[in-house]
Amino acid sequence: MSANILVSNGTCYSAAGEKLDDSFIPCGNAAFGAQTCCGAGDICLKNNACFGYHGEGYGSQLTYQAGCTDPEYKDQSCPNKQGIDQPWIALTLCDDSPAWAPCPQEGSPTTLRPGSYCSCTVAASTTIVISGSSVIPNVASLPRATGQTISFFPGNAPTAPSNPPPAQTTGNNNGQSSSGSAGNSSPAETGSRTSGSPGSSSGTSAGQSPNQTDPAGDSSTGGGSKGGLNTGAKIGIGIGAAVGALILLITLIVLYRKRRRGGAAGGVGKPGRSKTVHLPSPRxxxxxxxxxxxxxxxxxxxxxxxxxxxxxxxxxxxxxxxxxxxxxxxxxxxxxxxxxxxxxxxxxxxxxxxxxxxxxxxxxxxxxxxxxx
Known part of the structure; x- marks a missing residue:
């Protein structure tokens, strides 16, 4: 794998020796050190958290934690799931303080989906994973596969060391092997916030939407939007061209018919023309x-x-x-x-x-x- 520090590279683990599904990719290049892992195309947040849209309805705006690239799961980049042995857990914001509580998922799913119902009414009586902030700052926007360039938010782009490590061949899936450009524009930093409804024991709540912007549109690789006209603009241009051609054709037909009628009328009874009759001269x-x-x-x-x-x-x-x-x-x-x-x-x-x-x-x-x- 390329030694480009801006490329997603590495294998993700949910616990020591337990690999995550290939839909999870590193938030950086594991060749330069252990990295937190999130879902492909999602947002990497501080405190080893992630955010993304998965499914529809309740819990689709998902704030969660998954794993890291350290196979022993001891690096500080590995999220602390507070003893919940699942591939990923959801996070919910407590009602009375800027703290986030863990939410186990029903069925222990291996891939991301809308979070199960969960709430945190009183932080003091609940296990806390992240504290001190109701908005978790953004770090980077992930591409769709490993081997592609990551779009980092302002102030979060890593700096390559003077002696880069040798290229590695490890990877979490069969993503592209070519590296992207380091000159990508970075999205504006916002943050993530999801709170649950009171009286629940699990899952995340869709009651409050996260306070963040999706940087995928500013990314030049991976999940970023591609340049060029969108489908709606192309359809509009096609319809406009067809209507213009039709109007031009109708105009030409009308002019042609008027010209034909004018030419036919000019041969008989046309004003200004008279026939001279020559009479024989009398004897x-x-x-x-x-x-x-x-x-x-x-x-x-x-x-x-x-x-x-x-x-x-x-x-x-x-x-x-x-x-x-x-x-x-x-x-x-x-x-x-x-x-x-x-x-x-x-x-x-x-x-x-x-x-x-x-x-x-x-x-x-x-x-x-x-x-x-």
Whole structure:
């Protein structure tokens, strides 16, 4: 075993030649001298006492004594159990004085468990194990196994001698063999106090909780808390990340749908857009306003301007119609295959409906009306 004075090392005994269970480990390195023994992960107190939480309910806050690393059980580090031949005994604070009385355990258990009921009403009439203090000061916080570093409370760390002893191979269990670092932070010193209820003969009482802080959280090895996030923090981070991703996904979907609706609406009936309709330009004869007849003031028909210009008279229109019929291969106007007559074609028009252009001076019609022809 390593010669590191801050490492728990050694074999524990409850009496001369009687080994304790492997769940008990030394409060120091037995290579540097005999050490008091307490439960793994518990608090080593002064006066060879121990404190720890074991089980639930009454007696779970346990102040007790167990053993030491001296196989002959003669060293001052070995607790005085006042003749109680058990692997460990509980301690209870007397009601009338700062004194602690021993409490035998039913069934003489070899491992720690909630203490049996016990009380000390009058210290003068009870056997006393520790006196002079209602609070037992803390010394060190034990790791979970031998071979690991012990966290000592301020002012209680041991000092290595100038000539360290050779490494030993003794141990109380199959704990780790590697030594820890000496640079561990030390918890604040408080103390331990447990008192029993009156009218009882054995065990410890949970009526008063011990006045101490658990230094395990400050320990870097053994039973100390490990660095990093706890389970609750990790769960919170996971939930937060999932919610954030969901919100982002919903936002992207909403934006995408809005964009699609906007693009579809822009193609039909979008404001600001109009369709330009190109109309064919009218013919010159239809674009101009129709002339008015000199007789009745009615608008002259456009075809009259074509048929009566250049000296053509009304009689010539029948010839035009006939020529069209012969061209189309129809013997008469009423032929079955004759195309429908357009308005004004092949119809005799009264004189007053003729275009003014045909009645201009010098025309044939002009001369007829005036008796010149």
């Amino acid at each position: 010159a004869s239809e674009a101009d306003s129709h002339p008015v007849s000199e007789v009745e003031g009615k608008a002259a028909r456009p075809w009259s301007m074509r048929n009566e210009l250049e000296g053509s008279g009304p009689g010539d229109r029948s010839g035009v119609a006939k020529g069209k019929e012969e061209k189309n291969g129809v013997g008469g106007v009423g032929g079955a295959n004759a195309p429908a007559e357009l308005p004004g074609e092949g119809v005799s028009v009264p004189h007053h409906q003729l275009s003014p252009v045909a009645e201009l001076p010098g025309s044939e019609r002009w001369d007829v009306e005036r008796g010149r022809v």
